[in-house]
Amino acid sequence: MKMKLLHGIAAAALALGAGTAMADEDAELVINGDLEIVTKTDAPAHLEGAVGEIMSGWRFRDSTTQVMQMDDFDNPGMIFVDDARDMWATAEGSEGKSCMDCHGEPEDMAGVKPVYPKWNEAAGEVRTLQMQMNDCRENRMGAETWKYDAGDAVAMEALLASVSRGMPVNVATDGPGQSTWEQGKELYYTRTGQLDLSCASCHELNYGNMIRADHLSQGQVNGFPTYRLKNTKLNGIHSRFKGCVRDTRAETFSAGSPEFVALEMYVASRGNGLSVEGPSVRN
Amino acid sequence: MKRTTIALAAFALGTGMAFADTVAPGNVAFDGYEVAESLTGTPGDPEKGREIMTNKSEGNCISCHAAEAYADVPFHGEVGPMLDGAGDRWSEAELRGLVVNAKMAFEGTVMPAFYKTEGFNRLGDGFTGKAHPEDKPVEPLLNAQQVEDVVAYLKTLTE
Numbered sequence: 001m002k003m004k005l006l007h008g009i010a011a012a013a014l015a016l017g018a019g020t021a022m023a024d025e026d027a028e029l030v031i032n033g034d035l036e037i038v039t040k041t042d043a044p045a046h047l048e049g050a051v052g053e054i055m056s057g058w059r060f061r062d063s064t065t066q067v068m069q070m071d072d073f074d075n076p077g078m079i080f081v082d083d084a085r086d087m088w089a090t091a092e093g094s095e096g097k098s099c100m101d102c103h104g105e106p107e108d109m110a111g112v113k114p115v116y117p118k119w120n121e122a123a124g125e126v127r128t129l130q131m132q133m134n135d136c137r138e139n140r141m142g143a144e145t146w147k148y149d150a151g152d153a154v155a156m157e158a159l160l161a162s163v164s165r166g167m168p169v170n171v172a173t174d175g176p177g178q179s180t181w182e183q184g185k186e187l188y189y190t191r192t193g194q195l196d197l198s199c200a201s202c203h204e205l206n207y208g209n210m211i212r213a214d215h216l217s218q219g220q221v222n223g224f225p226t227y228r229l230k231n232t233k234l235n236g237i238h239s240r241f242k243g244c245v246r247d248t249r250a251e252t253f254s255a256g257s258p259e260f261v262a263l264e265m266y267v268a269s270r271g272n273g274l275s276v277e278g279p280s281v282r283n
Numbered sequence: 284m285k286r287t288t289i290a291l292a293a294f295a296l297g298t299g300m301a302f303a304d305t306v307a308p309g310n311v312a313f314d315g316y317e318v319a320e321s322l323t324g325t326p327g328d329p330e331k332g333r334e335i336m337t338n339k340s341e342g343n344c345i346s347c348h349a350a351e352a353y354a355d356v357p358f359h360g361e362v363g364p365m366l367d368g369a370g371d372r373w374s375e376a377e378l379r380g381l382v383v384n385a386k387m388a389f390e391g392t393v394m395p396a397f398y399k400t401e402g403f404n405r406l407g408d409g410f411t412g413k414a415h416p417e418d419k420p421v422e423p424l425l426n427a428q429q430v431e432d433v434v435a436y437l438k439t440l441t442e
Binding site for chain 2: 242
């Protein structure tokens with residue numbers, strides 16, 4: 001039986017080389033001519049035995065899509081970043097404060113995005129950047145919280161990502177957040193739905209392979225939020241998770257749910273060492 | 284009025300009888316990873332099998348498997364092996380087993396079980412992302428005759 005299978009695989013490898021349009025997996029990402037982005041590097045220690053090298057989703061896109069991310073004028077995601085800059089400086093809520101009143105310039109927040117999701121000692125929980133933003137809105141500004149992964153929240157996350165571009169993702173896998181991280185890991189390897197697939201089925205075992213017309217990446221989140229040509233808007237991490245889980249014919253979790261917070265923490269840590277890249281461009 | 288009712292009843296019974304020969308997903312008899320007995324008793328139609336395998340809303344085997352035999356259909360996946368020659372490599376009973384539940388042959392494979400209705404985790408209602416309603420019967424990914432059609436087509440993939 002093994003023999004037959006090997007034969008089939010060899011034949012597949014032979015025939016496929018020809019037809020499929022591949023991304024240029026050796027291209028390097030430099031934004032605006034000077035900002036070097038690490039899109040491929042050694043996997044973090046916790047992935048030993050699973051993945052040797054980690055790669056940004058950018059490497060798996062075709063060259064037209066790749067080029068859009070090399071210049072901020074060509075990156076549609078940057079329009080949302082500009083909107084968020086305005087929001088950053090706009091006072092809102094009962095306290096009449098803006099983000100800027102407490103945090104200064106958006107650039108002063110460089111280094112924040114790479115370590116999220118992270119443990120919040122006072123709250124006793126792991127928080128995503130969007131959860132933290134909403135905490136500020138509610139408790140420091142007296143403003144309404146933003147809907148998870150919806151327009152304003154994703155745009156602000158994109159602004160905070162953009163000022164950290166080029167910095168290495170560095171999500172803690174130990175310490176008080178470890179149990180959440182473990183929960184995320186469990187979810188990553190759990191098969192769901194009638195197709196009975198886990199994240200690992202596609203993004204660990206099959207990255208680099210085509211699944212119908214899609215070139216499977218490692219499903220990294222260092223590029224989020226991503227501007228997708230498919231729906232012409234910025235997309236949050238949890239929305240992407242939802243889409244992937246739905247595609248296994250499963251009942252998904254919702255954006256902002258504890259399950260997706262844990263999964264985000266774990267998936268983000270699989271990209272420890274890649275550069276923050278958001279807002280990225282994907283198809 | 285009476286007449287129609289009786290006629291309808293007869294019709295319903297008729298189809299019921301045809302279905303009686305169909306092996307339900309829970310009753311498929313595996314010998315190892317092989318399934319010798321046809322699921323319907325009706326020979327599969329290879330033409331239909333090809334359509335099912337290459338159609339996105341049916342078997343969608345093409346999303347994972349390429350084959351010269353259906354090279355005219357665009358976008359072949361690479362997740363599974365190429366299927367040319369599968370009809371030489373495997374017997375009909377083996378192929379039926381592979382389509383019904385490939386996990387019987389390949390432990391932990393990513394290939395979905397196409398004729399199975401139980402044992403799923405967080406089963407959804409198709410591609411809606413919502414939970415599958417408790418009171419709605421679970422449909423296998425392919426029905427019994429579709430499995431037979433696919434097996435018949437796979438048998439034609441010889442080298």
